[in-house]
Amino acid sequence: MRYPRGVPRSGAEARRRLQQAALELYQERGFDQTTTAEIAARAGVNERTFFRHFPDKREVLFDxxxxxxxxxxxxxxxxxxxxxxxxxxxxxxxxxxxxxxxxxxxxxxxxxxxxxxxxxxxxxxxxxxxxxxxxxxxxxxxxxxxxxxxxxxxxxxxxxxxxxxxxxxxxxxxxxxxxxxxxxxxxxxxxxxxxxxxxxxx
Amino acid sequence: MRYPRGVPRSGAEARRRLQQAALELYQERGFDQTTTAEIAARAGVNERTFFRHFPDKREVLFDxxxxxxxxxxxxxxxxxxxxxxxxxxxxxxxxxxxxxxxxxxxxxxxxxxxxxxxxxxxxxxxxxxxxxxxxxxxxxxxxxxxxxxxxxxxxxxxxxxxxxxxxxxxxxxxxxxxxxxxxxxxxxxxxxxxxxxxxxxx
The missing domain is CATH 1.10.357.10 (Tetracycline Repressor, domain 2)
Structure with a gap:
């Protein structure tokens, strides 16, 4: 399912996409080599949205x-x-x-x-x-x-x-x-x- | 036992004094409120000596x-x-x-x-x-x-x-x-x- 310009429909959807993006990036290049900016980009949101949902890149996996x-x-x-x-x-x-x-x-x-x-x-x-x-x-x-x-x-x-x-x-x-x-x-x-x-x- | 100008006699002695000083300070004012500089001062060594022995103020308790x-x-x-x-x-x-x-x-x-x-x-x-x-x-x-x-x-x-x-x-x-x-x-x-x-x- 695609949304116009990659903008998630809702907060819950953004949250889910951030989690999925983080998981993918941690698998592809490792946790230490991944930045919150990269997670946000892959999820189609900006970095501020990341920090609205999670305090850091560890917590994104502990929702x-x-x-x-x-x-x-x-x-x-x-x-x-x-x-x-x-x-x-x-x-x-x-x-x-x-x-x-x-x-x-x-x-x-x-x-x-x-x-x-x-x-x-x-x-x-x-x-x-x-x-x-x-x-x-x-x-x-x-x-x-x-x-x-x-x-x-x-x-x-x-x-x-x-x-x-x-x-x-x-x-x-x-x-x-x-x-x-x-x-x-x-x-x-x-x-x-x-x-x-x-x-x-x- | 006292040493001239508070200088510990050996590396092992400095290490022991740093651990004791850290423990005392964590008890007195809490871990979060204690700095490595304060630990070093209480042990009678400089902060550089602290970091020669321990990477951070957590590890000082895990020797x-x-x-x-x-x-x-x-x-x-x-x-x-x-x-x-x-x-x-x-x-x-x-x-x-x-x-x-x-x-x-x-x-x-x-x-x-x-x-x-x-x-x-x-x-x-x-x-x-x-x-x-x-x-x-x-x-x-x-x-x-x-x-x-x-x-x-x-x-x-x-x-x-x-x-x-x-x-x-x-x-x-x-x-x-x-x-x-x-x-x-x-x-x-x-x-x-x-x-x-x-x-x-x-």
Whole structure:
């Protein structure tokens, strides 16, 4: 679909085109070699419009975080009664997966670029830590003990991240199938008691 | 101990004084309100000396990462045969704990400052991810399956982080005691199979 003189019809459309343009340029020439002016030009808007939508060229790939956060918190809040912490998390990740699967053409190259760009990886880790804190708080609201809530959220989030990477490498299975497999791996790792004599001295 | 005109005796001494001065200033007035010039002045050196030792005022709190990395990798490499992945990790964290306990007067305020300063938290997360990658690779070298090695390192590192926070809040127990308790929490979380009907639809 083309617009006269490349001018986007609406703010939302400009925003979407800026994100797409940034992703393309980061793939073509790398994040460090791309300027906000170039992103704006490719999207058919001026640089001022870029800065109306995003504070910097990192944030352009982290749009939708507020939506994701709200979705995760709501999923935990509405999880059926009687579920254990990990299963409340699975409910939440199920929703996150729906968002990622829906945006797969964007999500897949986005995750690749983040993985290979230290500046983006650093931002991504900070966002993940913040989302994990929000999920931990949602678990506490459901009555999960303080310590367990934090630990479940952090390790669950690490599992989700590994599942997302596996899903990129092997799209023949759904992200959720990968996630269930990673949770099985976690059970294999932490599943049974360690004989005391196998532990290093305390 | 005082040196003539405040000039440190050696490079290592200047480095230590810069770290101490930075930590004090970050505590007194906050990270954002502290300049490298002020850190240098408090340490009794000039600003050029600061930049000979550290690239920026974040890195001044992340000295010793190379040592820690080498220590962790060596501990995994030298862990007794027949240990499971988590117990190899415990061997490695036992060594990390020795370093932290030895530097407790520095380690404790350092962790507090990092926790309350987003710019430092972001750097800390990036360092942790990098250390976790190194530990995962060390586990692979010991024959741990690729997937499990990454997952063990990431979740184990999250556990170590939570134990370090708990140790700051409750120094009556050793960091290692806190770590064993967090690993017990992980076993409680991931310990037994989830009835299939309790899982959200796949």
């Amino acid at each position: 939708g975080e507020a939506d994701l956060r709200a979705t995760l918190i709501q999923a935990v809040a509405e999880a059926p009664d009687g579920l254990r912490p990990l299963d409340m998390l699975l409910c939440a990740f199920r929703e996150a997966e729906r968002i990622l699967e829906r945006n797969r053409p964007f999500a897949e190259p986005r995750l690749r670029i983040i993985a290979m760009t230290p500046a983006l990886r650093e931002r991504d880790l900070a966002k993940a830590a913040s989302l994990s804190d929000a999920v931990a708080e949602a678990l506490r609201q459901r009555g999960v003990a303080d310590r367990l809530a934090g630990l479940a959220a952090v390790t669950g989030w690490a599992a989700f991240h590994q599942a997302a990477q596996a899903w990129i490498d092997d799209p023949s299975q759904s992200l959720y199938a990968h996630l269930l497999r990673v949770f099985d791996d976690l059970r294999a790792l932490y599943g049974s008691d360690v004989p005391a004599q196998a532990r290093p001295e305390g | 010793g990462e190379a040592d820690l990395r080498a220590t962790l990798i060596q501990a995994v490499a030298e862990a007794p045969d027949g240990l499971r992945p988590l117990d190899m990790l415990l061997c490695a964290f036992r060594e990390a704990e020795r370093i932290l306990e030895r530097n407790r007067p520095f380690a404790e305020p350092r962790l507090r400052i990092i926790a309350m300063t987003p710019a430092l938290r972001e750097r800390d997360l990036a360092k942790a991810a990098s250390l976790s990658d190194a530990v995962a690779e060390a586990l692979r070298q010991r024959g741990v399956a690729d997937r499990l090695a990454g997952l063990a390192a990431v979740t184990g590192w999250a556990a170590f982080h939570q134990a370090a926070q708990a140790w700051i809040d409750d120094p009556s127990q050793s960091l290692y005691a806190h770590l064993l308790r967090v690993f017990d929490d992980l076993r409680a979380l991931y310990g037994s199979d989830v009835p299939a009907q309790a899982r959200p639809e796949g």
